[in-house]
Amino acid sequence: xxxxxxxxxxxxxxxxxxxxxxxxxxxxxxxxxxxxxxxxxxxxxxxxxxxxxxxxxxxxxxxxxxxxxxxxxxxxxxxxxxxxxxxxxxxxxxxxxxxxxxxxxxxxxxxxxxxxxxxxxxxxxxxxxxxxxxxxxxxxxxxxxxxxxxxxxxxxxxxxxxxxxxxxxxxxxxxxxxxxxxxxxxxxxxxxxxxxxxxxxxxxxxxxxxxxxxxxxxxxxxxxxxxxxxxxxxxxxxxxxxxxxxxxxxxxxxxxxxxxxxxxxxxxxxxxxxxxxxxxxxxxxxxxxxxxxxxxxxxxxxxx
Amino acid sequence: xxxxxxxxxxxxxxxxxxxxxxxxxxxxxxxxxxxxxxxxxxxxxxxxxxxxxxxxxxxxxxxxxxxxxxxxxxxxxxxxxxxxxxxxxxxxxxxxxxxxxxxxxxxxxxxxxxxxxxxxxxxxxxxxxxxxxxxxxxxxxxxxxxxxxxxxxxxxxxxxxxxxxxxxxxxxxxxxxxxxxxxxxxxxxxxxxxxxxxxxxxxxxxxxxxxxxxxxxxxxxxxxxxxxxxxxxxxxxxxxxxxxxxxxxxxxxxxxxxxxxxxxxxxxxxxxxxxxxxxxxxxxxxxxxxxxxxxxxxxxxxxxxxxxxxxxxxxxxxxxxxxxxxxxxxxxxxxxxxxxxxxxxxxxxxxxxxxxxxxxxxxxxxxxxxxxxxxxxxxxxxxxxxxxxxxxxxxxxxxxxxxxxxxxxxxxxxxxxxxxxxxxxxxxxxxxxxxxxxxxxxxxxxxxxxxxxxxx
Amino acid sequence: xxxxxxxxxxxxxxxxxxxxxxxxxxxxxxxxxxxxxxxxxxxxxxxxxxxxxxxxxxxxxxxxxxxxxxxxxxxxxxxxxxxxxxxxxxxxxxxxxxxxxxxxxxxxxxxxxxxxxxxxxxxxxxxxxxxxxxxxxxxxxxxxxxxxxxxxxxxxxxxxxxxxxxxxxxxxxxxxxxxxxxxxxxxxxxxxxxxxxxxxxxxxxxxxxxxxxxxxxxxxxx
Numbered sequence: 001x002x003x004x005x006x007x008x009x010x011x012x013x014x015x016x017x018x019x020x021x022x023x024x025x026x027x028x029x030x031x032x033x034x035x036x037x038x039x040x041x042x043x044x045x046x047x048x049x050x051x052x053x054x055x056x057x058x059x060x061x062x063x064x065x066x067x068x069x070x071x072x073x074x075x076x077x078x079x080x081x082x083x084x085x086x087x088x089x090x091x092x093x094x095x096x097x098x099x100x101x102x103x104x105x106x107x108x109x110x111x112x113x114x115x116x117x118x119x120x121x122x123x124x125x126x127x128x129x130x131x132x133x134x135x136x137x138x139x140x141x142x143x144x145x146x147x148x149x150x151x152x153x154x155x156x157x158x159x160x161x162x163x164x165x166x167x168x169x170x171x172x173x174x175x176x177x178x179x180x181x182x183x184x185x186x187x188x189x190x191x192x193x194x195x196x197x198x199x200x201x202x203x204x205x206x207x208x209x210x211x212x213x214x215x216x217x218x219x220x221x222x223x224x225x226x227x228x229x230x231x232x233x234x235x236x237x238x239x240x241x242x243x244x245x246x247x248x249x250x251x252x253x254x255x256x257x258x259x260x261x262x263x264x265x266x267x268x269x270x271x272x273x274x275x276x277x278x279x280x281x282x283x284x285x286x287x288x289x290x291x292x293x294x295x296x297x298x299x300x301x302x303x304x
Numbered sequence: 305x306x307x308x309x310x311x312x313x314x315x316x317x318x319x320x321x322x323x324x325x326x327x328x329x330x331x332x333x334x335x336x337x338x339x340x341x342x343x344x345x346x347x348x349x350x351x352x353x354x355x356x357x358x359x360x361x362x363x364x365x366x367x368x369x370x371x372x373x374x375x376x377x378x379x380x381x382x383x384x385x386x387x388x389x390x391x392x393x394x395x396x397x398x399x400x401x402x403x404x405x406x407x408x409x410x411x412x413x414x415x416x417x418x419x420x421x422x423x424x425x426x427x428x429x430x431x432x433x434x435x436x437x438x439x440x441x442x443x444x445x446x447x448x449x450x451x452x453x454x455x456x457x458x459x460x461x462x463x464x465x466x467x468x469x470x471x472x473x474x475x476x477x478x479x480x481x482x483x484x485x486x487x488x489x490x491x492x493x494x495x496x497x498x499x500x501x502x503x504x505x506x507x508x509x510x511x512x513x514x515x516x517x518x519x520x521x522x523x524x525x526x527x528x529x530x531x532x533x534x535x536x537x538x539x540x541x542x543x544x545x546x547x548x549x550x551x552x553x554x555x556x557x558x559x560x561x562x563x564x565x566x567x568x569x570x571x572x573x574x575x576x577x578x579x580x581x582x583x584x585x586x587x588x589x590x591x592x593x594x595x596x597x598x599x600x601x602x603x604x605x606x607x608x609x610x611x612x613x614x615x616x617x618x619x620x621x622x623x624x625x626x627x628x629x630x631x632x633x634x635x636x637x638x639x640x641x642x643x644x645x646x647x648x649x650x651x652x653x654x655x656x657x658x659x660x661x662x663x664x665x666x667x668x669x670x671x672x673x674x675x676x677x678x679x680x681x682x683x684x685x686x687x688x689x690x691x692x693x694x695x696x697x698x699x700x701x702x703x704x705x706x707x708x709x710x711x712x713x714x715x716x717x718x719x720x721x722x723x724x725x726x727x728x729x730x731x732x733x734x735x736x737x738x739x740x741x742x743x744x745x746x747x748x749x750x751x752x753x754x755x756x757x758x759x760x
Numbered sequence: 761x762x763x764x765x766x767x768x769x770x771x772x773x774x775x776x777x778x779x780x781x782x783x784x785x786x787x788x789x790x791x792x793x794x795x796x797x798x799x800x801x802x803x804x805x806x807x808x809x810x811x812x813x814x815x816x817x818x819x820x821x822x823x824x825x826x827x828x829x830x831x832x833x834x835x836x837x838x839x840x841x842x843x844x845x846x847x848x849x850x851x852x853x854x855x856x857x858x859x860x861x862x863x864x865x866x867x868x869x870x871x872x873x874x875x876x877x878x879x880x881x882x883x884x885x886x887x888x889x890x891x892x893x894x895x896x897x898x899x900x901x902x903x904x905x906x907x908x909x910x911x912x913x914x915x916x917x918x919x920x921x922x923x924x925x926x927x928x929x930x931x932x933x934x935x936x937x938x939x940x941x942x943x944x945x946x947x948x949x950x951x952x953x954x955x956x957x958x959x960x961x962x963x964x965x966x967x968x969x970x971x972x973x974x975x976x977x978x979x980x981x982x
Contacts, residue, residue: 002870004888004961005765011962012763015969047483047755055469055476058699059483063753066487066718068700076677076700080709083671115672116333118599118637150672211671212707232561232600241470241499241705271533271563279502 040064042071056296075298079213086216091152091184099160101146101182102135104128104194108185121187123229124194128183136179136198142170142260143178143200143227147186151208151216155182158249162206162219162242165253173261188222188236195227202263203227204256209240218243221256225269235270237263255282305362309353316350321358321366325424326607327351328431330647334595334608334638355428356398363424364393368606369614374556375566380422380617388420397428404429404441404658411444418660423554423613426655430609435647438654439690445657447693450584451525451546451625453730455492455693456662461725462694463716464626464664465490468705472499474512480699481516482755487713488720488740489697491731492664493547493589493626495527499705506530507543514544514581519759523730525582525625527589532564532572539579546582547625548572549589552618554611557602559618566618573622586625591666592616593630594648595638608638612652616659626694627656628664632680633708636672642679645669649683653692664694668701668710677709684711688719695719721746762969766873766883768804770864772840775799777853787847788824794849797824798856800863803833805844805943806885806912807871809896812846814866816893819858823895824849828942843943874965876917882972884921885912886965888957900934900949908934909950909957913968915939916975918946921967928963929956 001009048060061072068076090111096103105128107120114121124132136143146163148155159182167177178200183190188205195203202225209218219242224235237259242252258281263269275282307318318324326335327342328351335341342348364384367377392400403409430438448456455462467480477496484490494513498505506528513526525546528535532550539545550569553559559566573588580587592615594608603611612629619627629652632645639645649665656663667683669675684695701712719725726732726743735741738757739749751757775798776783781791789797798821802808805828812823825847829836833843848859876882887910889896897904909931913921918939926933931952939946950960 003890003958004870004886005872007888007958007962008763008765008874008886008965011965015762015966047479051476051479051483053475054473055479055704057467057469057476057480057704058702059479060755061700063487063714063748066714066721066748068714072700076702079702080671080677087672115635116637116640117337118635119337210707212704213671213702213709216671218707232602234561234563234600239500246470246499271531275502279504282500282502 040069042069052296058296076213083211083213083216086151086153086211089152089216091148091155091182095156096182099182101180102132104132104181104183106183106185106187106190114185118187121185122189122192124190129193129197132181132194132197138198140178140198140200141175141264142202142204143191143195143198145181145183145186145191145194145203145205147183147190147205147207149186149188149207149220150210151218153211153216154208154219154243157217158219158243159206159208162221162249162253165250166204166206166221166256169254169257170260173257175257175260175264189231191222191224192227192229192231195224196229200227201225202260202269204260218246219249221252223256223259223263223269225263225267237269237273258282307354309350311346311350311353314346316347318351318354321362322368322606324351324354324358325368325428325431325610328355329607329609332594332608332638332644332648333636333640334598337637338598338603338605338607340605340607352432356401356432357396358428359394359396360400360421360425361393363397363428364389364422367422368424368610369555369604373604376554376556376559376614376618379566379621380614383621384422385419388417390420391417392420397425397432400425401429401432401437405437409444411446414441414445414658415447415660418658421659423617423655423659424610426616426658427610427613429658430613430651430655433654435650435686438650439686442654442657443689443691446691447657447660447662449586449623449625449662451582451586452584453491453523453525453728455625455728457729458691459725460727461688461692461716461720461723462492462664462727462731463489463697463711464492464628464694465494466496466696466698466703466710467494468497468698468703470499470705472505472509474509477509478512478516478760479755481513482758482760483699484697484713485520485522485758486740486751486753486755487697487717488727488735488752489713489716490522490524491727492694493525493527495529495549495589497529497706501530501534503534503537503541506534506538507541510538510543510545516758516760521734523728523734529591532568536572536575539575544581545576546580547587547589548576548580549591551591551596552615553592553596553600553602554614554618555597555602555604555606557604558597558600558611561600561602569622582625584625586623588622588624589626590615590619590624591628591630592619592652593634594652595634598638599634609651613655613659616656616661620660624661626664627661628666628694629653629656630666630668632669632673632675633666635670636674639673641674642676645673645675646679646683646686649687650690653687653690657691662693665692666696666710668696668708670708680709681715684715684719685722688723688725717741717748717752762875762878763965764875764880766875766880768802768807768867768872769842770867771801771803771842773800773860773864775853775856775860777856784849787849789822789849793851794822794824796850796853796856798848798850798860798863800846800860801840801842802844802846802867803842804873806910806947807867807873807887808844808846810871810887810889810910811863811866812848813889813893813896814870815848815859815863816895817891818862819850820855821848821850821859823847830942832943876913876968876972882914882917882968884917884965884968885910886961886968887911888954888961890954900951902934902951906951907954907957909961909964910947911950911961911964912945912947913964914944915946917968917971918948920971921964922946922948924967925950925960925964929959931956931960
C-alpha cells in the first residue's frame, strides 16, 4: 500500500471511524481554586440534648449533604463492632456451677450451628435431659429458665438479677417455683421440653436478646402455660428490652410474675390470655413517669 | 407427572412439584435448615430446567400445601380471576418469564393478568429470574393506592418513619418522629412497633402522633403495630387509626402461630372500613418475611420463597395500602448473609408487585447475621432502582427497641437524590412549603435536618 | 466514515506515438528529443500532478504540459475534461507506455483526495512524496529524491491546517499557493526530512477534519 494511504488510514483509526467530532457543547469553565477550604464547624445540638432525656435513639446528629458526619460514622461503626462481638460471645462451660445453677445444654454443638440451626437449639441433648429428669422438682407452678439465647453477655450481666427478682415475685404471689437452671445454646422453645419434663404449669425462659447497637445486654422473657413440645409462638407471652436502658430487671421480674399468676389462674397463655384487668400492674404508664433512660455511651475517643 | 432433567448425561429426578420448587431456589440457609435445598449446584439447575417447562395450569392444579389442609390454598383457588388465568394458563414458567421481560409487556398488561396468578406461579417465575430480571419486571409494575395520600406513583420513593422506643415513652417517640420528618421521611406512614401490646397504649400512641400531624398539617397516615386484635380493641375504645397492621404467614398453621386466620382478618378489615380514620379506600398494612412459617414449624415442607408469595396472595384480599417484607429480620438461620438477604429482598419485592401489591421493603439485618452496612446500603439502592414503593427510616437505621439495623433517615433523601425519586405528591408539596427540600436545585432546603422547625 | 479515500477517476487516456512537431512545440515538448506523447484527463488535479511526477521516476519521460481547469471537475467543458490535462513526452512510444503505466498505478493506488467529513462534502489532499521526480522538484525549487509534503484543502481549512503543519514538524515551505487556485482550493508544498513531511501531512489532515467539524469554534475545543 502507498505510504500516504497507510499514514491516513492510521490517522483515521486514531480519530475514530464515526462521524466527525461535533462541536463541543458549551461547558462551564473550571474556576480558580479557593484561597483555602475551611472544614465544617462541629456544632452541639440542643435538640440532641433534649431528646437524650427521653430516648437513646441517635437524634440531632446533623448531616453533611444528606449523609452523616465523620464522627457519627465512627461512633456507629464502633457500636456495630461491639454488637458483632457480643453475638460471637458464648456462655463459659462452668458458668452454671459457678453461680449455683443447674447447667443444661441444647443439641447444638458450636456457635455457628447455633445461629443456623434453631431447631437444634429447641431441644435438650440426651445427657442434659437425663440429668434434668433426676434433679428437677416436679409439679411446680412456674419453672424459670435462664439462658444465653442470642446474647451470652446479657445472660451473664443481668440474667441472675432478673431470675432472682422473678423468683421472689412469683413466691410472693403464692406460686411454687422450680429448680433454677441455666441453658446453653438455647432457643426460646427449649422452655417447652424443660417445663414439660417436670410437669410445670408455666415455663418462663429468660434469655439474651439479639444484641443492639453498642451493647448486648438486653434480656427477653417468654412465658407459656402448659409447656409441651409442639407449642408455637402464638401460645407465649413475651416481654422484651429488659436492661438498664429499658425495663430494669427488678421491675421486669415483678411484671413477669403478674403474667405467670394470670396464666395459672386463667389456665391459658398467649393471644388467649386476658390482660385487660392487669394493665395497671403491667403498667408501662408507671415507668414513663419517673425514669429517664441512660445516655447513649460514646465509644470512640481519639488520643490527641 | 414426570419431573426430570438430564445434565451431562446424569438424570435428575424429582418426586413432587413441591420438591422442584424448593430445589430451584438459590442457596438459602432456611432451605438448608428445612432439609429441602438442592444438594448441589447442578441439581439446582436441573430443578430450574424442570420448572421452566411446567405450565402455569399445572401449578394451579398442584398447590404446594394441599387444599384439604390449608384455608389459604382454598382461598386462592376460590378467588382466582378466571379470565385473567385463562390468558396465561397454557404458558410454561419459562415462557411466562420471557413474556414478563418483553418490551411490549408493560406494567398495565402485567396488572391485567395478575389476579389470575396463584402465588405459586409468582414464586416459580422468580426462581428462574436473576437479580436484574427481578428488578426489570418489578420496575414496570406500578401499584397506586390511597389512604390519606397517594402512594406508588411512578418516579416516587416513599418511607415509613419508624420512631420506636423500648418503653414506648411518648416524648422519646415524638423527638424521633420530628427528626425523621425534617429529613423528608414518613410519607408512607408513621408506624410504631409498641414495646407492650395493649389497646390503651396503642390508642395513646396513635393519638399523640395524630396530634403532631394535625398541628403541622402533615399529609400522611399513622399506624401502631400491635397485634391486630389489640388494634381492634383500641378502635372500639376510640382513637384515630389510619392503617391497621398485622404480620402474615403463608400457611394456615403459620397464621395460627401469629394468632390470626382468614376469618379474623376479614373481621378486622370490616371494622377498619367502618371506623378507620383514613379518607381513602386502602387501609390495611401487612408485614411478611421469608422464613416465618418455618420458624413456627408450619411450612409443610415448602420452601420459604413460595411461602412468602402465599403471604402476598393472602394480603391482596384486603386491598392493602402498605405491604413490606422485613427481609433480614427473622435471622441468619433463614437468610445467612448479605448476598442471601439481598436476593430475598429483590425476590419479595418482585413477587409482591407481580401479584398486584404496593410492595415496599424493610431492607435490614440483625446483628447476628453476616451482613454489614455497606452491603445493606447497596440493597437499598437496588430496591429503589427496581421501583420499590417504600423503605423504612429510623435514626441511623438503629432500632433501639427491636435491636436490628434498617434504613436511616439520612438514606431516604440520599437515595431519592441518587435516583431522582420524590415522595408522595401530597408530602412533596409539604416539603416544598416547609422548605425542607429545594426541588429547583435538587438539594436540601433551609429547614432540612432541623427537627426544631416541626411543632411537637 | 471520515478520511475515506476518494479515488480519482481517469476520464480519458490517449497516446500519440508520432506527434506533429508543431503540436509538440505548442504543448511544451522539444521536437529534437521528443517524438511520442501520452495524454490523460482526470477528475482530480493534484493527485495527477503527483502521478505525473511519479512517472518521471519510472520511465524516460518528461512532463511537458499539465494545467488545471477553472472551477474544477464539476464544471468541465465536456464529459472527458475533468479538471486537468496532463501530457508526457518521450522519444519512443514504449517509454510513453512505461510512463503511463506508472502514472496510472499512482492514481489507482496512491495519490488521492480524502473525505474530511462523513458526508464527503469537504475534501483534503494530504500527500507525502517520499522521493521527488524531475517534474515537481524543478517546480518546487528542490532536488530530485527530496521528500515533499503536497497539501491541498478548501480555503479556510487549508489556511488553518497549514499553520498547524508548519508548527508541527521541522518543515520549510517550498511553495505556498493561497486561495483560490484554478479549482478554488489552496495548496502548499513543504520540504524537509521524510519523517517531518509525514508529521506535517498528518497534522494538516487532522486540522482540516477538525475545522470542518467546528467551523466557528476553537479547533482543539475549549
